[in-house]
Amino acid sequence: MTELVTIDLGDRGYEVLIGQDAWAIARKLAAVAPNRRYAVMADSNVLRHHREFIASGLAELDIAGTPIEIPEGESAKSFGLLEIVLSQLLERGLERGDAILAIGGGVTGDLAGFAAAIYKRGIDFIQVPTTLLAMADSSVGGKTAINMPQGKNLVGAFHQPRLVVADFRFLETLPKRQLLAGYAEIIKAALIGDADFFDRLEFSNRDSLSALHLQAHLKSAIEFKARIVEADERESGQRALLNLGHTFGHALESESDGKLLHGEAVAAGIALAFDYSVRCGYCPAEDAARVRDYFSLVGLETQLALLLGAPYSAEAMVERMRHDKKNAGGKIRLILARGIGDAFIEGAADEADLLNFLKDKTQ
Numbered sequence: 001m002t003e004l005v006t007i008d009l010g011d012r013g014y015e016v017l018i019g020q021d022a023w024a025i026a027r028k029l030a031a032v033a034p035n036r037r038y039a040v041m042a043d044s045n046v047l048r049h050h051r052e053f054i055a056s057g058l059a060e061l062d063i064a065g066t067p068i069e070i071p072e073g074e075s076a077k078s079f080g081l082l083e084i085v086l087s088q089l090l091e092r093g094l095e096r097g098d099a100i101l102a103i104g105g106g107v108t109g110d111l112a113g114f115a116a117a118i119y120k121r122g123i124d125f126i127q128v129p130t131t132l133l134a135m136a137d138s139s140v141g142g143k144t145a146i147n148m149p150q151g152k153n154l155v156g157a158f159h160q161p162r163l164v165v166a167d168f169r170f171l172e173t174l175p176k177r178q179l180l181a182g183y184a185e186i187i188k189a190a191l192i193g194d195a196d197f198f199d200r201l202e203f204s205n206r207d208s209l210s211a212l213h214l215q216a217h218l219k220s221a222i223e224f225k226a227r228i229v230e231a232d233e234r235e236s237g238q239r240a241l242l243n244l245g246h247t248f249g250h251a252l253e254s255e256s257d258g259k260l261l262h263g264e265a266v267a268a269g270i271a272l273a274f275d276y277s278v279r280c281g282y283c284p285a286e287d288a289a290r291v292r293d294y295f296s297l298v299g300l301e302t303q304l305a306l307l308l309g310a311p312y313s314a315e316a317m318v319e320r321m322r323h324d325k326k327n328a329g330g331k332i333r334l335i336l337a338r339g340i341g342d343a344f345i346e347g348a349a350d351e352a353d354l355l356n357f358l359k360d361k362t363q
C-alpha cells in the first residue's frame with residue numbers, strides 16, 4: 001500500500017509517497033509533469049543494485065536517456081561534481097520547464113537539489129530517496145547543499161522538490177548499518193515533539209524496523225517534519241529543533257574521522273542532549289533513561305566509550321561545537337529537552353559546564 005503525506009507550502013507544496021506501489025508512483029509522476037523531459041541523477045550503488053527496476057520505472061514514465069551516475073559518498077557533494085552535472089544537463093539540452101529526477105540517498109538528493117536550484121535559475125526536481133535517512137529526513141523540506149573544504153553543507157539553497165517518492169523496495173539492498181542510522185532520524189522526530197509517537201516506537205519494540213512497523217513510523221516522522229517545515233520553511237525559528245542531537249552529533253562525527261555514520265553520531269548526540277538536559281534540571285532522569293534504552297534496544301550505541309572512533313576528547317568536542325554553524329553571537333546553541341516530545345532551543349550554553357559534562361561522559 002502506498003500512503004501520502006502532503007507538505008502544505010502553497011505553490012511550493014508537494015506530496016510524499018510512501019510504500020511499494022510503483023504504479024501509483026508512475027501515475028503520480030506523470031500527472032505532476034506531463035510532456036516534460038527529465039534528467040535522471042542516480043547514486044552508483046543504487047544503479048548497480050536496482051538497474052532493471054529503475055530502467056523499467058523510467059520506461060513506464062517515458063523517460064529516456066542514461067542516468068547521470070553520482071559516485072557514492074560525501075565527496076560527491078562538491079563544486080567539482082556540481083560543475084560536471086550542470087555541464088551534462090546543458091549538453092542534454094534541459095530547458096527551464098524540464099526537471100531532474102534524483103534517485104539515491106541524501107548525498108545524491110542534496111547535490112541534485114542544488115543543481116536544480118541553480119540550473120537556468122531554477123528548475124523542478126523530484127526526489128526518489130533510497131536510504132531510510134533520505135526518506136525520513138533529507139528528501140523532505142527543501143534544504144539542498146554541497147560541501148566546502150571548510151565544512152559540510154556550507155553552500156546551498158532552499159529549493160523544494162515537486163514530489164518525493166519513498167519506495168521501500170530500494171531499502172531491500174540498504175546495508176543494515178545504514179538502515180539503523182536512518183532510523184535514528186525517525187526516533188529524533190518523536191523525541192522532539194511527539195511523545196505519543198515515541199510510545200508507539202517503544203511499543204513496536206524489537207520489531208521497530210520490520211516492514212510491518214517501518215512504514216507507519218516513517219509516515220509519522222515525515223508528517224512531523226512536514227508540520228515543522230510548513231511553520232518555518234527557512235529555519236528562522238522552530239525548524240532548528242530538527243537539529244536535536246546534531247551539535248553533539250556533528251562533533252562526534254567529525255572527531256570519529258569517518259568511522260561514524262551521520263545517524264549513528266546523531267543517536268549518541270541525542271542521548272547526550274537528554275543527559276545534559278537532566279544535568280541542567282530541565283528534564284526528568286527517567287525520560288533520558290527511556291531514550292537510551294530505546295536506542296540500545298534497536299541496536300544504536302549511545303555510550304561514548306563504546307562508540308566507534310572512541311576514545312573521544314571532551315576538549316576537542318567542545319572546540320568543534322564552538323564552530324558549529326548553527327551558533328549565534330559566539331555562543332554554543334543546543335537543542336535540549338524538557339522531556340520526551342518536548343525539545344526546545346537553548347541559545348547560549350555554558351561552555352565550562354558543557355566541558356565538565358563531556359569529561360564525565362567520555363571517561
Ligand SMILES: NC(=O)c1ccc[n+]([C@@H]2O[C@H](COP(=O)([O-])OP(=O)(O)OC[C@H]3O[C@@H](n4cnc5c(N)ncnc54)[C@H](O)[C@@H]3O)[C@@H](O)[C@H]2O)c1
Nearest residue numbers: 045072073105106107108130131133134138143170173174
Ligand atoms: N537536505 C537535508 O535536509 C539533509 C538532512 C539530513 C542529511 N542530509 C545529508 O544527507 C547525506 C547523508 O545521506 P545518506 O545517509 O542517505 O547517505 P548517502 O547518500 O551517502 O547513502 C549512504 C550509502 O548508501 C548507499 N545507498 C544508497 N541507497 C542504497 C540502496 N537502496 N541500497 C544500497 N546502497 C544504497 C550509497 O551509495 C552510500 O554508500 C549527508 O550529505 C547529509 O548532509 C541532508
